[in-house]
Amino acid sequence: MKYRSQAVARPYFIAAIGLFLAQIVFGVILGIQYVVGDFLFPEIPFNVARMVHTNTLIVWILMGFMGAAYYLIPEETERELYSPLLAHVMFWVFLAAAALTVAGYLIVPYARLAELTGNDILPTMGREFLEQPTITKVGIVIVALAFLFNIGMTVLKGRKTAVSLVMLIGLLGLALLFLFSFYNPTNLVLDKYYWWWVVHLWVEGVWELILGSMLAFVLIKTTGVDREVVEKWLYVIIAMALITGLVGTGHHYFWIGAPEYWQWWGSIFSALEPLPFFMMTVFAFNMVNQRRRNHPNRAAVLWALGTSVLAFIGAGVWGFLHTLAPVNFYTHGSQITAAHGHMAFFGAYVLINITMISYAMPLLNGREANSMRSQVLEMWSFWLMSVSMVFITLFLTGAGILQVFLQRFTDTPLPFMVVQEKIALFYWLRLISGLVFLGGLVVYITSFFVAARDARQGIAPVAKDAELAPVNP
Amino acid sequence: MSSSNPSRSFVIRPCTQVYLALMGLTATTYLIGTAAAPEQGPGLGLSLLVLGFALLKSHLIGDYFMGLRGLHGPWRWVILLWLLIPGGLILTAFVLSA
Amino acid sequence: MTATIATHQDRYPPGDLAIWIFILAELAVFAIFFAAYAFARMGDVALFDHYQATLDKDAALLNSLALITGSYCVVRALAAMREDHRAASVRWLIAALGMGTLFLVVKSLEYAHHLAAGVRLSTNTFYMFYLSLTFFHFMHVIMGMVILAAVAWKAHRGGYSAREHTGMETGGVYWHMVDLVWLILFPLVYVMR
Numbered sequence: 001m002k003y004r005s006q007a008v009a010r011p012y013f014i015a016a017i018g019l020f021l022a023q024i025v026f027g028v029i030l031g032i033q034y035v036v037g038d039f040l041f042p043e044i045p046f047n048v049a050r051m052v053h054t055n056t057l058i059v060w061i062l063m064g065f066m067g068a069a070y071y072l073i074p075e076e077t078e079r080e081l082y083s084p085l086l087a088h089v090m091f092w093v094f095l096a097a098a099a100l101t102v103a104g105y106l107i108v109p110y111a112r113l114a115e116l117t118g119n120d121i122l123p124t125m126g127r128e129f130l131e132q133p134t135i136t137k138v139g140i141v142i143v144a145l146a147f148l149f150n151i152g153m154t155v156l157k158g159r160k161t162a163v164s165l166v167m168l169i170g171l172l173g174l175a176l177l178f179l180f181s182f183y184n185p186t187n188l189v190l191d192k193y194y195w196w197w198v199v200h201l202w203v204e205g206v207w208e209l210i211l212g213s214m215l216a217f218v219l220i221k222t223t224g225v226d227r228e229v230v231e232k233w234l235y236v237i238i239a240m241a242l243i244t245g246l247v248g249t250g251h252h253y254f255w256i257g258a259p260e261y262w263q264w265w266g267s268i269f270s271a272l273e274p275l276p277f278f279m280m281t282v283f284a285f286n287m288v289n290q291r292r293r294n295h296p297n298r299a300a301v302l303w304a305l306g307t308s309v310l311a312f313i314g315a316g317v318w319g320f321l322h323t324l325a326p327v328n329f330y331t332h333g334s335q336i337t338a339a340h341g342h343m344a345f346f347g348a349y350v351l352i353n354i355t356m357i358s359y360a361m362p363l364l365n366g367r368e369a370n371s372m373r374s375q376v377l378e379m380w381s382f383w384l385m386s387v388s389m390v391f392i393t394l395f396l397t398g399a400g401i402l403q404v405f406l407q408r409f410t411d412t413p414l415p416f417m418v419v420q421e422k423i424a425l426f427y428w429l430r431l432i433s434g435l436v437f438l439g440g441l442v443v444y445i446t447s448f449f450v451a452a453r454d455a456r457q458g459i460a461p462v463a464k465d466a467e468l469a470p471v472n473p
Numbered sequence: 474m475s476s477s478n479p480s481r482s483f484v485i486r487p488c489t490q491v492y493l494a495l496m497g498l499t500a501t502t503y504l505i506g507t508a509a510a511p512e513q514g515p516g517l518g519l520s521l522l523v524l525g526f527a528l529l530k531s532h533l534i535g536d537y538f539m540g541l542r543g544l545h546g547p548w549r550w551v552i553l554l555w556l557l558i559p560g561g562l563i564l565t566a567f568v569l570s571a
Numbered sequence: 572m573t574a575t576i577a578t579h580q581d582r583y584p585p586g587d588l589a590i591w592i593f594i595l596a597e598l599a600v601f602a603i604f605f606a607a608y609a610f611a612r613m614g615d616v617a618l619f620d621h622y623q624a625t626l627d628k629d630a631a632l633l634n635s636l637a638l639i640t641g642s643y644c645v646v647r648a649l650a651a652m653r654e655d656h657r658a659a660s661v662r663w664l665i666a667a668l669g670m671g672t673l674f675l676v677v678k679s680l681e682y683a684h685h686l687a688a689g690v691r692l693s694t695n696t697f698y699m700f701y702l703s704l705t706f707f708h709f710m711h712v713i714m715g716m717v718i719l720a721a722v723a724w725k726a727h728r729g730g731y732s733a734r735e736h737t738g739m740e741t742g743g744v745y746w747h748m749v750d751l752v753w754l755i756l757f758p759l760v761y762v763m764r
């Protein structure tokens with residue numbers, strides 16, 4: 001840690017991992033409810049558990065992004081954060097808003113929550129992923145504005161690098177696009193447009209900028225490759241991500257009542273969306289191969305490489321699988337979508353956040369890297385989570401293919417629930433994978449405690465001879 | 474790209490020769506397109522010839538204008554290999570629909 | 572990347588390698604677009620042939636010649652810069668920009684004609700492709716001109732020399748890509764049937 005104010009990132013990272021754990025616990029609950037329908041009923045109905053699962057995901061990823069920005073921006077701009085106090089206050093505001101919202105979901109029925117929070121005045125609730133009460137949304141906007149002000153002022157006054165500018169543009173886009181969630185037109189087609197302009201333009205637009213800049217930052221730090229080289233890659237990747245991602249929104253317009261030409265536009269441009277992710281993979285491996293140093297934090301490098309590969313597979317390949325209009329005609333809203341959603345969010349946004357946390361946390365705790373024992377645990381957690389997520393994806397894909405065939409493609413289509421029973425085996429297998437994933441997460445959290453204990457006992461991160469040995473000079 | 478020798482006035486630079494070839498092939502394409510009656514069109518054979526011209530022209534652009542000529546290794550063939558993809562697909566679609 | 576270019580000039584193409592990666596990605600989009608046109612045409616040859624006849628081949632010829640000439644101008648601009656004729660280089664770049672402007676004007680007139688005739692993206696599949704493909708390319712011409720203008724400005728300010736003009740090469744290859752794509756688009760959409 002080079003600047004004292006970077007320390008504000010710490011609570012954000014810790015809260016992010018806490019919410020991640022909550023998300024996965026609810027994921028497992030959902031996995032059980034898929035096959036044992038009345039599990040935890042009536043205390044936690046499926047729709048509520050799903051809402052908590054997806055909302056905690058979004059909130060913890062945002063927490064991670066903010067923490068990453070607070071860590072990365074001072075280092076990139078070479079100056080202290082404009083206002084560490086504001087960052088601290090906003091952390092507690094954000095955490096309180098998130099906790100109250102989740103508590104609201106769990107304690108009162110959703111309709112009652114809408115009533116209590118004054119949804120009548122400005123109706124914004126009731127749409128997938130944007131279920132938060134209007135006051136929570138207002139809170140998010142306030143936090144985002146304060147955050148952007150803080151980060152923006154720091155960037156304005158400091159050194160301007162490609163990494164910090166791309167990150168700032170991404171965060172700015174994130175905040176601006178969220179404003180669409182306040183418009184909830186009664187016309188369902190219109191509503192879908194605005195809804196996608198938040199959801200799609202986040203995950204397949206501006207978030208990719210944030211992802212790209214975070215990956216670039218960690219790679220610059222851990223490989224010692226020239227910033228100039230990394231920045232060039234970053235520019236090409238985000239240019240491609242924006243071109244394909246923005247027009248690629250069309251793949252959500254296929255069946256919502258939009259003009260037919262979107263089936264062409266959406267298909268063609270989103271077919272190219274894997275490209276920036278593929279470039280990211282090539283980029284990450286190239287940088288690591290050309291590294292000028294062996295950073296003692298091996299785990300962080302593993303997470304970074306894992307991000308680039310699994311983001312390509314999850315967002316790129318699994319997205320392409322069902323993005324062409326003639327295919328999507330059958331697969332729309334099936335378990336194929338769920339498979340893609342899981343792998344894409346994990347590969348791209350979960351892993352980039354863990355990459356950042358894994359790189360920054362030891363530094364925030366005053367050491368360049370954690371002990372080897374702790375890092376080995378981290379690597380175990382990487383493989384446990386990644387492999388189990390690959391299996392979750394494969395099982396859901398299997399379920400999806402069967403579902404699409406039995407329910408939609410065949411000449412004698414079966415009703416939804418009949419099909420669900422027939423594919424239950426896949427759901428059981430998915431549940432087992434989900435439990436392994438939870439285990440991987442527990443191992444990950446354990447690694448922090450092992451690191452702290454080893455640090456107290458003064459155990460060095462790596463054997464001295466491997467440290468900073470020049471590679472391919 | 475163009476000759477690096479100081480060119481004497483009566484020597485046409487290679488890039489100028491390529492430029493003239495591109496202009497000529499384009500004019501030919503236009504003539505083929507406008508010669509036939511509008512409701513009939515040039516027909517499959519001439520259409521494919523025109524496609525061939527297009528691919529040749531693009532190859533010339535890649536080689537002479539974009540400077541791939543004279544390179545060693547994979548970059549030498551990058552435009553040509555790309556051309557085979559749309560070229561092949563267009564060819565297939567037009568032959569199948571004739 | 573940059574370091575490798577400097578030492579292996581015969582292995583890597585002119586300009587920054589990053590622009591080549593970008594160009595390949597762009598070409599991939601166009602390849603898919605072209606193939607989509609050709610295969611969509613298979614589904615309704617009569618419709619495509621009928622409406623293709625409504626396009627203005629004269630304008631398309633003029634535009635093709637403008638882009639080819641524009642490309643040639645950039646080649647000459649680079650050749651001039653390699654001989655340190657900076658003023659001549661800038662003049663060639665301005666000529667290229669002029670060709671780009673000519674293209675934009677002619678294409679805009681074509682659009683105006685079609686729009687006045689009530690042609691929209693939703694009119695039929697042929698017009699959908701015609702408008703989408705040419706407009707996507709149109710945007711690339713604008714992008715290429717912005718890049719060329721920046722290069723011309725830098726050249727004018729003395730930012731390039733016979734020894735160091737990678738930026739100009741980078742802008743140049745992008746401009747040639749815009750030309751290259753049009754050379755396939757022109758016969759495909761206007762002539763082949």
